[in-house]
Amino acid sequence: MPTVLVLNGPNLGRLGSREPDVYGAADLAALRRLLEAVAPEGWNVDLRQTDDEGELIGWLHEAADSGSPVILNPAAFTHYSYGLRDAAALVTKPGGTLIEVHISNPHARETFRHTSVISGVATGVIAGFGFDSYRLALLQVLASA
Numbered sequence: 780m781p782t783v784l785v786l787n788g789p790n791l792g793r794l795g796s797r798e799p800d801v802y803g804a805a806d807l808a809a810l811r812r813l814l815e816a817v818a819p820e821g822w823n824v825d826l827r828q829t830d831d832e833g834e835l836i837g838w839l840h841e842a843a844d845s846g847s848p849v850i851l852n853p854a855a856f857t858h859y860s861y862g863l864r865d866a867a868a869l870v871t872k873p874g875g876t877l878i879e880v881h882i883s884n885p886h887a888r889e890t891f892r893h894t895s896v897i898s899g900v901a902t903g904v905i906a907g908f909g910f911d912s913y914r915l916a917l918l919q920v921l922a923s924a
């Protein structure tokens with residue numbers, strides 16, 4: 780069964796209670812339900828979250844090996860993790876798909892959020908549309924599958 784990995788970095792496990800004015804009031808379980816409703820029959824949405832950089836890098840290695848498309852919200856790692864960037868490149872350089880997503884629009888926020896070390900190796904970037912950033916990324920993954 781084709782699988783899309785939906786990978787979430789640090790503090791996104793706190794969605795629902797974390798800064799609801801920025802990230803909304805819905806949690807990751809609601810995001811999973813939303814994406815499962817969009818995915819057609821026969822597609823598996825594998826949504827994961829970790830606060831651990833090494834674990835997230837390991838999941839990208841898994842995607843590089845399996846060829847599964849990735850929707851990645853790197854959260855704060857976006858702004859400084861060269862290790863995550865290099866792992867993302869392992870997915871995209873051979874032709875795999877990795878879409879960077881953000882719930883908020885980092886460019887409309889603090890200056891340190893204006894830099895993404897991931898975007899340069901991502902297939903594309905969608906930011907600022909709440910959970911719809913993920914939904915739009917999934918539609919693109921499906922359209923290009």
Ligand code: DQA
Pocket residue numbers: 789790791852853854855856857880881882883884885892
């Ligand atoms: C975020 C934006 C990041 O700057 C922040 O560190 C996050 C969430 C977003 O989805 O808007 O944790 O990636």
